[in-house]
Amino acid sequence: MTKLHIQKPTLLLDPVKVQANIDKMAAKARQSGVRFRPHFKTHQSAQVGEWFRVRGLEAITVSSVSMAAYFARHGWQDITVAFPVNILEIEHINWLAQQVKLGLLVESAQVVQFLAEHLTASAQVWVKVDTGYHRTGIAWTAPEACVALAQAIEAVPQLSFKGLLTHSGHTYAARSQVQVEAIYRETVLRxxxxxxxxxxxxxxxxxxxxxxxxxxxxxxxxxxxxxxxxGNFVFYDVMQLEIGSCTEAEIGVAVACPIVAKHPERNELVVYGGAVHLSKEFIEVNGTRIFGYVALLEHEGWGPSLKQAYVSGISQEHGLIKVDNDTLDRLNIGDIVAILPVHSCLTVDLLRDYLTTTGEASIR
Amino acid sequence: MTKLHIQKPTLLLDPVKVQANIDKMAAKARQSGVRFRPHFKTHQSAQVGEWFRVRGLEAITVSSVSMAAYFARHGWQDITVAFPVNILEIEHINWLAQQVKLGLLVESAQVVQFLAEHLTASAQVWVKVDTGYHRTGIAWTAPEACVALAQAIEAVPQLSFKGLLTHSGHTYAARSQVQVEAIYRETVLRxxxxxxxxxxxxxxxxxxxxxxxxxxxxxxxxxxxxxxxxGNFVFYDVMQLEIGSCTEAEIGVAVACPIVAKHPERNELVVYGGAVHLSKEFIEVNGTRIFGYVALLEHEGWGPSLKQAYVSGISQEHGLIKVDNDTLDRLNIGDIVAILPVHSCLTVDLLRDYLTTTGEASIR
Structure with missing residues (x-):
């Protein structure tokens, strides 16, 4: 990873780590005998999508109609929009339903009725179930509402009822494998x-x-x-590391940020790299907000995160990094550090373009 | 504001409010006899920039070299990059210095030395002073360091020392006019x-x-x-409202978000509009995190924010809105609400394009 290419905050992507993450999840799905429909909202990239395609994967998930249209244009034919149907986008939904095998999410009779009246091609429909995250969906404690909705779906000629879909986002608050497994078991039972x-x-x-x-x-x-x-598994991030979902070596993206100032009196570095690059997502560890971990660039990518270093504050373009004395001595203005993002989905959405650790730039 | 135009999260901009904000700040600068060099990082828009230009303003501030290049291409000739010089971007800085009257920010002898050796055209240089915010800059308690740096700047033929620049970002933690005035007085003294x-x-x-x-x-x-x-004053936002910098009627942008689900059992609405549209910035009021206020669309823009309604949670594409029973009854799936952003700089950076309340779309 020569730093000569990099002048400003740049998303680095390690293709070896990312493809290993894909292989591992695909293997687990195969062994478990379940369909692997990766969520593409994390990378939002046709090129990263190709790494799934060459492994024989054909079914994908997205979180918006716009994202579905993007991947449909890139040849994906089996797409679930895992977001409650936004009836205002019916024109685009109709276009999609004609182009691809489309999966939709509903949780109300009103939307089923709307689709009955306005959907011009066929779609598979999932009922969104809330198993405890309480973001959206029909509560699992109201199975009769799910039954009624499934019946309403089946009564519409262009719709076919596919099944029950949930997102147990409350695992993000877990901090151990045992806690995550407990939520998973509960989710399955519900x-x-x-x-x-x-x-x-x-x-x-x-x-x-x-x-x-x-x-x-x-x-x-x-x-x-x-x-x-x-979706997130493709890159992982500091939040997943904190939960225990991944090792640090599995984190597949980092943001290269130039150092622009040093403040030895308070053991801080200032980097060009802020909220418009990393997002304002943080984890809280013993009351301290952490906006990213910090690593050094190495020949092919970045090394292990530095102990006693973390992104302690962030504004629009500035990042503040707390460091120990040794790190402070090693790093200078004009050097580049790699910041492991707290939430890769948001960081990648902000930066869009990436540079692989093998030196290839993405094209959009 | 007809909702027929809007199908997905859309940045609304009220040109009357925005131009009134510009007029008010320009008038205050004139009355105070100070140069008004508005920060363009909040809007990042050549079109909004024109509203400043027609009022006779010629000097602007930006927070990155890329942003400076964008506005230079749109005819701005006097630009300060209010961010510590990133020496890795020297090629672009040299291009800018040839195109415009360029202001740069330094806080170390190392960077002055670098500019002495690499800057190929003239630039005005400000010394960045830290008056208490502790993000970056030379501490005001070390005036001898400022003197030495100013002397070093003056010794470089292509540099001219312009003055002392600070950003009292700690006013963002204030919650009254009295507190802000106290920080201002302290800043001036320092x-x-x-x-x-x-x-x-x-x-x-x-x-x-x-x-x-x-x-x-x-x-x-x-x-x-x-x-x-x-910079922020051009649009203001919920954070500035909370500080007391503006009235709600002065907030010049909002994000139109379609309602996609209703959860009467917990007084919540789900909108299409999440962290990739609003950012994850929040204010904390009595321990509750608020990611935005909520208003209804009106014929020409949006109305006053709804009492007892706020954005209580946010994920990549979803926004959760807590509402009272009355509001819950009034709003339905397919309706659009206007969300007043917590931090307009980040929201505008995310959405980029906007629709004015008079129906004109921005062009980039």
Missing amino acids: MKHVQERLAAAGLGQAEISIGDTPSCSLVDDLSAVDEIRP | MKHVQERLAAAGLGQAEISIGDTPSCSLVDDLSAVDEIRP
Whole structure:
């Protein structure tokens, strides 16, 4: 990784780590006998998408209609938009439904009725179930509402009821494998509870789809479900490291940031690299907010994160890095450090373009 | 504001409010007899820049070399890059120095030496002073370091020492006019302390430049300084409202977000509009994190924010809005709400394009 190429905050992507992450998750899905429908919202990149395609993966997840259109234009034919249907985008949804095998998410009779009246091509429909995260979806404690909605879907000629979909985002608050496994087991029990009520109502064996990266990373046997939709695992980040979903060596992206000032009196470095590059996401460790870990560039990528160094503050373009005396002595204005992002989805969304550690730039 | 135009999260800009904000700040600068060098990092828009230009303003501030290049290409000829010189961008800095009257920020002898050796055209140089924010700059308590640096600058043929520049970003932690005024007075005293030492060392009357929007908004008479560089005031936001820098009616941008789900059991709405649209910036009020206020669209823009409604949570594309029963009854899936952003600089950086409340789309 020669620093000659880099002049300003730049997203670095390690293709070896990223492809190893894809291989590992694909192997687990295969062994568990579940469909692997990776979420592409983390990378949002046709080029990264190709690394999935060459491994034989054909089904993907996205979080917006715009993202679905982008990947449809890049040849993806089986796309679930894992976000409650936004009825205002019906024109684009109709275009998509004609182009690809489209999966949609609903959680209200109103939206099913809207689709019945306005959807001009066929789509598969998942019922969004809330198993405890409380962001959105029908509460798992109201299985009769899920049954009614599934029946309403089945009654619409252009819709087919596919199954139950959930996102156990509360695993992001977990801080150990044991905690994540407990949430996963609870999620499966709750989804199966709803699934059984659907079967009893004559709706057959509804599929179960789960999504969160912590569960998909930390649970060895995922065979209790039919489909997994992790996204963040492709890059991982400091938050996943904190949860325990990955090792640091598996984090596949970092932001190269030039050092622009040194403040030995308070053991701080200032880098060009702020909220518009990293996002304002932080983790809190013993009351201290951490906006990223810090590593040094090495010949092919970046090294292990520096002990006693972290991004302690962030404004629009500035990053503040707390360092120990040794690191302070080693680093100078004009040097570049690699910042491991707290939440890679947001960092990658901000920076978009990337440079691989083998020196190739992305093209959009 | 017809909602027919809007299908997904869209930055709304009220040109009447924005131009009134510009007029008010320009009038205050005129009355105080100080140079008004607005910071363009908040809007990053050539079109919004024109509203300053037609009012006779010619000097601007930006926070990156890239932003300087963008505005130079749009005809701006007097640009200060209010960010410590990033020596890795020297090629672009040289290009800029040939195109425009360029202002640079330094805080170390190393960077002055670098510029002496590599800068190929002339530039004005400000010494960055830390008056208490502790992000970056030379501590005001070390005036001899400022003197030495100013002398080093004056010794370089292509550099001219312009003055002392600070950003009292700690006003963002203030929550009243009295607190902001106290920080402003302290800032002025500290800057004048350094200024006097420079004069005593034969460096003449160095200019004093300040930047923060709270001080520039809440202090009536700014004549103690020579230049003001506020940026956020052009749009303001919930954070500035919380500080007291603006009224809600002065907030000039909002994000139109479609409602995609309703959860009456917990008084919540789900909107399409998340961290990739609003940023993850929040204010904390009595321990509650607030990611935005919520208003209804009206014929020409948006109305007053709804009491008992706020953005309570945010993920990549989802926003969660807490509402009271009345609001819950009034709003439905497919309706659009306007979210007043917590930090307009970050929201505008994320969304880039905007739609004015008079129906004109921005072009980039």
